[in-house]
Amino acid sequence: MRQANHKFSTSTSGKGLYNITREITSWVTRQKVNTGLLTIFIPHTSASIVIQENADPDVLRDLNEYFQRLVPEGDTNYLHRSEGPDDMPAHIRSALTQTQISIPVNSGNPSLGTWQDIYLFEHRKQSHTRLIHLHLIGQ
């Protein structure tokens, strides 16, 4: 049994879903771990990780737009406004989605479903560089 760790960064340019599957699966493949568990962790509180449909780009657009409506900017109930009108909604969107996802690894690859890809879900309007941590344990 052994472990491997990896960190990489992704540039985002506004709210929405960014496909990070290829970077993740290519790293996993290089580790030559046949069977194991992959963990994806995002060390931010205004961006998150989701697994979503990879077939129709409208799904990604609709998902982001839904979160815009569910957690609107400019809600006068928010006390936390010093970092901009999109910051408190970003924290709420993070709590409603995932900070971490683990995926079983079989035959050297994360066992994603046919229609699944891994996305960084950016919740801030401005451009950001986001870090992703990967951890793999197996043999």
Place this chain on the structure above:
Amino acid sequence: MRQANHKFSTSTSGKGLYNITREITSWVTRQKVNTGLLTIFIPHTSASIVIQENADPDVLRDLNEYFQRLVPEGDTNYLHRSEGPDDMPAHIRSALTQTQISIPVNSGNPSLGTWQDIYLFEHRKQSHTRLIHLHLIGQ
């Protein structure tokens, strides 16, 4: 330290929560792993995994009904409509819940709380066969 993997499928017949605890715990018990970590992963983007109360069936009904209201079908904001009016809501419901849950294993069993059971949360109206991946690591 060792690992085990398992896949099984469950039939669903419409939106709602389906108890998959017994199938999961009986598999874990058979692995004879005293201490470890169990991971439950669903390779779909329109069904998810949640841990919920197992005592009152009304909780499961209320939870599903709440998600019907929170993510309504027929929202004219959705561009993704080609797979039916329940498909885009299904993807959103998946993002709002979990694609994966890990549970510590102690004394050979997942350490669920007294009132906790593991549910497949189906988000589509029609009948589906859903796959579940299990991964166990421990000793």
Place this chain on the structure above:
Amino acid sequence: MRQANHKFSTSTSGKGLYNITREITSWVTRQKVNTGLLTIFIPHTSASIVIQENADPDVLRDLNEYFQRLVPEGDTNYLHRSEGPDDMPAHIRSALTQTQISIPVNSGNPSLGTWQDIYLFEHRKQSHTRLIHLHLIGQ
């Protein structure tokens, strides 16, 4: 490769976020595991685990208030009312957040981001004693 397990309890006094980072990281540090994976699991269905911003306490207040509005008490749609008006909302709030979070461990510490802390999110009004399970695997 080795494992460690730990359980601890936290007292809560009403809905809101309770910082449990120090108790978790001090236990991890004592295990002398340099590289690994930490899993935090809550064996309850009316309290959850979230990673949130640790800088401005208003974020925690706003997050809790948002969930009060998103999942209101006294919704006449709920059938499950026998345990009080805050119980069904508590189960829904749990489903919308996380029952478990795993964090990679590097250099003997959970690799949290600068602004991240780990919170128990209490969803009930009355005082509770909440249990937290920790599982660590690594070397």
